[in-house]
Amino acid sequence: MAQSWSIPSTPPSDETYQSWQKIILKYCKENKSKDLDTLIDLGISLAKNSDDHNNPTYWANDKTKDALHELQSCMGIANLEVQQHLAQQEKVSQQADFDVAEMTRALDKEYTEYKARIKALLSYPAFRLQTIPNKEVFREHVLQWTRDLADQGLGALAFAPEYGGEGDMGKYAALFDAMGYHDLSLAIKFGVQFGLFGGSINWLGTKYHHDKYLKDTGTLALAGCFAMTETGHGSNVRGLQTTAIYDAATDEIVVHTPTEDDGKEYIGNAMHSTMASVFAQLIVDGEHHGVHAILVPLRDAQHQNLPGIRIEDCGYKLGLNGVDNGRIWFDQVRVPRQNLLNRFGDIDAKGKYTSPISNPSRRFFTMLGTLVGGRVCVPRAGLSAAKTGLAIAIKHSLRRRQFEQKTGGQEMLLLDYPSHQRRLMPLLAKSYAISFGLDYLTQRFVNRTEDDIREIESLAAGMKAYATWFTTSALQECREACGGKGYLTENRLGQLKADTEIFTTFEGDNTVLMLLVSKGLLSNFSKAFHDDGFVAVLRMLGNQFSTLIMEQNPYTKRKSDSGYLLSGHFQLAAFRYREQKLLHTVSQRMRGLIKNKVNSTDAFLRCQTHLLSLADAFVERTILEQFISQSKQIDDKPTRDMLKQMTQLYALHTIESHKDFYLESEYMSPTKTKAIRRLVDQLCMELRRQADALVDAFAIPDELLAAPIAL
């Protein structure tokens, strides 16, 4: 009987339908205490209690549940209010299945209390967020904020105790998380002064420089800038044109800008600084030794430019107008020889160049590598900005109603629209995923050794690019999801977006960084098989991959039931396949080119877009692995269960967004990709009920959230 109704051509009559409705409503009323959150729960509960059903276990088996889930997903029962109507409850429970404080601890880990303390500090009236249109006034304000933080001892955090710090990079990274919820101009100004200028002294200088400058740098008694980028040379640091020529006659170094286009540009803190860490080509006795950093005083006690120094304001920018970016030119500026930051390259008293690293290329990369901390911290601040945006957009969508009138004559909540869930929930899951990914990066960075530093640099490059691109796109979506409200400065979204947009460019252009990642992936193998040469390695890679493919089980290949697709096993395999397949195909392509007398630089160039996809696949695989393994280790079960659903949404949504790859490579069938789409819909719907608690877990103080966006 029931079977015949399910045939579209013989639907139940209106009377039958209405009698069902009565039975269901009566049942709901009588069973309010039961946990009937979804239609599936309801259906199973009804069936189990049905008198005329002989086999109640039939309803509890996985196959039936899967079928019901699919049915519900196809029907698109997307909003809680429909269910509420059916259940005739006052209000469907919006309570989360987990404890918010436990979730915060899962995200912030050992720095939970520390971050809470910093966020509390940033909620003080002195740090009240303001819109200050005039850049000079805004910059003074941000400078004062930076001083306030330095007064709390935060500026020196990464330095050794003898210079007022704790030598704790992990804490310094956590500080960036916390600052990312505040005005981003503060985080960047702070990062330039203590991380870049201070970092260059700390990592590239030696005891002489530490003793002389580090303490004052940490307290901001000495304001400095990091003069690396030139108008003509951004990403290509090796090609910098500024020269630093040693003059043996006076035992001085002469810093000079050859042409207008070789001036330093976008230099943060340029207008407030009295000293710069200048990156220039060091030339000793006519011999070029590559890029080195030299401390060059810029201004006198009256803040007037010193002779030979020219500084211009970069003017207004799309965002970060609280940071004073400028251009600097040097006209034969003389500084003592001792101003060379000489850890990796020195000029001795006899005027002879010496270095502990004889290979100039290795020396260059070692020097740059010490500065990778910026790439660890910048994406953290950006991610916090994205989390703020998501919290604002999700909270707005849980208050703002529009259009369709549902029960009680009220319009529907924005987040009950499937398109709105699709817009925000996968981004929320991704923000969680990246959070775990960045923690992994930070931990690797803090524990780095000589042996794994190159690998960590590669990881930092990839994570920085991936996370900051995410920030830009997530904030764009949040802005649009809040409509006109999102455009008003008072609601933060626009400003957060404008401020973080340049994160995709500074600390390394994202595209360039992603190419670095791919080069790293290829050269990892190259190093291991050094003797056989590069081409042999590429051939090896291909063989490995063929093995991987062959090991695929033709049975699992066809599986598309939701239990399987929701498993970490399937998801990790899919992510790994993508990375391996791209590594394989790009190496094959490059092997072909090299065989055809194309030099390796040109071969890289020609495979550029291919290499970018590979880097993306590498980062996503790393993040998923970390997200799954770290959340499995969490003790609190409700938190762990919730995170499992978040990993599922991140994984399946990512697979869905690379559907074209999986279909084109015939790793998945259309049936499977369609099943994945339905599961993503379903996960978005299920997580919607937890959305408020999931953003509350970011523990953002009210002072840092948009107040008036609440309609």
Add this chain to the structure above:
Amino acid sequence: MAQSWSIPSTPPSDETYQSWQKIILKYCKENKSKDLDTLIDLGISLAKNSDDHNNPTYWANDKTKDALHELQSCMGIANLEVQQHLAQQEKVSQQADFDVAEMTRALDKEYTEYKARIKALLSYPAFRLQTIPNKEVFREHVLQWTRDLADQGLGALAFAPEYGGEGDMGKYAALFDAMGYHDLSLAIKFGVQFGLFGGSINWLGTKYHHDKYLKDTGTLALAGCFAMTETGHGSNVRGLQTTAIYDAATDEIVVHTPTEDDGKEYIGNAMHSTMASVFAQLIVDGEHHGVHAILVPLRDAQHQNLPGIRIEDCGYKLGLNGVDNGRIWFDQVRVPRQNLLNRFGDIDAKGKYTSPISNPSRRFFTMLGTLVGGRVCVPRAGLSAAKTGLAIAIKHSLRRRQFEQKTGGQEMLLLDYPSHQRRLMPLLAKSYAISFGLDYLTQRFVNRTEDDIREIESLAAGMKAYATWFTTSALQECREACGGKGYLTENRLGQLKADTEIFTTFEGDNTVLMLLVSKGLLSNFSKAFHDDGFVAVLRMLGNQFSTLIMEQNPYTKRKSDSGYLLSGHFQLAAFRYREQKLLHTVSQRMRGLIKNKVNSTDAFLRCQTHLLSLADAFVERTILEQFISQSKQIDDKPTRDMLKQMTQLYALHTIESHKDFYLESEYMSPTKTKAIRRLVDQLCMELRRQADALVDAFAIPDELLAAPIAL
């Protein structure tokens, strides 16, 4: 012999390879006069001149050319400088294959001279672009610019001659194109005053209002605003809460804001206006007649608020800070009965409500329909902003060098990087495509009749959403492509981006508009088959589609040679298939839901993301049809040929970006999608040489381009 070299396992020796190089270089030197722009030209020319080749026609046939093109594409010979090196020419010709002025005419059509005149006007010193951070000062500045344009007679353009205008909507739309190259605050301020406020009087009022207000509106002697959106009701205009109750005792209308959240919000021109066109629920003798517009004076001659009026500044925004957006509340504000804009609904002298349209729903849509001009103009201004961004980014990429050293020791131009070509060239093609699409929309709008107005409204909704989303994403890409330079306000990109971002929300939220489009597509059929009912229509649709599928030729389905893929025939078929398939599947899904007793509103809701894809497919199909058909009609052959390549890039890149759809629906095989990707790469490379001329065709005056971005 030659055949054996082409087998990877038996490559030619180094000596052979070098002797070839010598022959090729010698040949190039001796044949400088020949047009050897690509390696293929060179190869064919060499072969034709070869002594020992007996069959020169072999090299000229299509199959060989295709194979060569594919080979070149696979090899990724991506930059002109490689070829330049090979050809030992001074500089590979960067000259375009077409005349820039002819291309401008193809884009601007009958308004070529008019637009040039407006752009010249906007290049005068009085209109010099400035960065004015203080919003009050900026707003005064933009107000003055608006006055200057009104003084030129531009404000009244769309009004009838007796009110100082030309009654020319086509010209008015062209004006928006031109204004879109300037500061967007001006275009929006202008649009609010003349298009929205003036438009409401012009289209919703009658002779009494025209005579009394239109002339002063066109000269800006009367500054007005358009008070429709409320804090609680944006997209859902029908749900507006402000009331307008007719008081028979005094023959007045009482305009009132019931609660704080019902205040008007984001109202442009609110701070400068003395009058508002207020949209409110008209209630006459206790009866509700739906939303009507009433003219309400806001301020007295001293610019003080009139009694019962409260106005607040919306404050700073992400962009458009030259526009004074505000919030307005009405506390029992009384205006004469005659202030009702009474074209579609009136209160007669006896206090009785009358309307030429008896159906309230039809009346509502007719009133809103008259305001569709905004949706015609806004995307035009946005597209000009995107074109400005593309011109800046492309010109920058043709000057800025980075990294790899090629011939002559110079670093490579950014646009010679394949990833950079991939970033910018498809966007350039899309900007051209949308240009033709918007011209079609404008022409349909200008020539609209009672019969096709609903169809045109739907078209306007879709084009507005598609074009403004393009603007946002294109400017984002351009900003990133210019790195730090793109972040500086002096280079316009950031500001253009921030200003146009809200275009996706105002004049109708894009997501809501796209759903309107889909509803229109479904109801078009519904109207035609009215008698059979909606479900029958959906069934019909399914049948039509099945026929379409069956008519597919299994032979062409497998074709993947480039000649076929480059043909408009294939591309249009693919675009149409996508639209039809989505229409089919969504109608099937809805039919299923409706059969299962889901009401049609809920059915629409559940298919939301599906309906959004359908709307996207509809807009893209319309644009491609217009792009192909309009460019075919152009007389000048070089222009026509160039545009053909642009249609190819737009079409194939769009297909590529929906690759997942085509693979999932098994309309295309992986072989075919891979061939398409290679063709897109190839087209990007070929068009790169024309890039400079293609953006020059936008005819943007130097004053409106970023000056210092040129490195």
